Amino acid sequence: MQPTCPPSAVTGLNLGVRPRNMTTHQLDLLENALDSLAEALAKFEEGDAGESKAYKFAVLHMAHFIELVFKHHIAQKHPLLIYKDPFAQKVDKNKTITLWEAVNFINNEAADTVSAEFRTDLEWLKRLRNEIEHHKFTMDVPQVRITMGRLFRSVLEFLENYSDVEIESHIPDRTMETFKVLSDEYEFRRRDAIREAEEVEEANTSHHYTGEEEPPARLDCPNCDNPTLVINEDSDTGYRCTFCGNEESDELPAGCDICGVQTTLGELVFWENEAGQTEGRCYYCSGKYHAEKDD
Numbered sequence: 001m002q003p004t005c006p007p008s009a010v011t012g013l014n015l016g017v018r019p020r021n022m023t024t025h026q027l028d029l030l031e032n033a034l035d036s037l038a039e040a041l042a043k044f045e046e047g048d049a050g051e052s053k054a055y056k057f058a059v060l061h062m063a064h065f066i067e068l069v070f071k072h073h074i075a076q077k078h079p080l081l082i083y084k085d086p087f088a089q090k091v092d093k094n095k096t097i098t099l100w101e102a103v104n105f106i107n108n109e110a111a112d113t114v115s116a117e118f119r120t121d122l123e124w125l126k127r128l129r130n131e132i133e134h135h136k137f138t139m140d141v142p143q144v145r146i147t148m149g150r151l152f153r154s155v156l157e158f159l160e161n162y163s164d165v166e167i168e169s170h171i172p173d174r175t176m177e178t179f180k181v182l183s184d185e186y187e188f189r190r191r192d193a194i195r196e197a198e199e200v201e202e203a204n205t206s207h208h209y210t211g212e213e214e215p216p217a218r219l220d221c222p223n224c225d226n227p228t229l230v231i232n233e234d235s236d237t238g239y240r241c242t243f244c245g246n247e248e249s250d251e252l253p254a255g256c257d258i259c260g261v262q263t264t265l266g267e268l269v270f271w272e273n274e275a276g277q278t279e280g281r282c283y284y285c286s287g288k289y290h291a292e293k294d295d
């Protein structure tokens, strides 16, 4: 009879499944790196779908991916360089260099290959990983998302400039969309803005019938063409785009200053009244209706 796997072995993290003392050679490093990346993307996607706890695993897998990809880069210089003491009489293959030693090596070869900003993000990742491993982790979802995106793009840029490792063709189809979003800053920010707008809409929509018509919480932004123009108390127009910051649209709700009918800004005609104030008048109150009827 086959021994059955405990459920934790099936559903748990893939980290550490491979024996630590396994002889590491170049191909293993890259393959393991790509496995970790696929896991990181899948978990990031789960996080995006509302399972915020999944970001925790996305962070762990991403950290693993970055560490392995740097080690792979070093191993390509010489396979022995990934061991702590390649000059020992007998190399201890259980002791490999750390991520920071890998980063130092890369920067010693050519200064600032790993930029100060990139290092700061790596420090953040390291701290977060420690916190997660010691269960001291408090999730700041927007920060985790933004920093992970930035880190991932830094790694891709590094690989593009300094190695022949090509990542994209190894990304499984099921996580390709997440890969694209994470690797494209514009698309990444756009997704976050849409998410934020959805949250504002959700918070400003009453879920029971009030009998009164409410102003729309979310509109299309005419400036950036995203569904991200939402109610905002700090805005003079009462609305602000979560993506581009635009506050204006002809579709904003507005009332006629004469008869009070509710319509949209684009439907009103504006002019100055005798007191020098700007007035918005509807089709009927502006006199246009009568003018056109008399034609």
Ligand SMILES: [Zn+2]
Residues within 6 Å of the ligand: 221, 222, 223, 224, 225, 226, 228, 241, 242, 243, 244, 245, 246
């Ligand atoms: Zn906009």
Ligand SMILES: [Zn+2]
Residues within 6 Å of the ligand: 256, 257, 258, 259, 260, 261, 281, 282, 283, 284, 285, 286
């Ligand atoms: Zn009117």
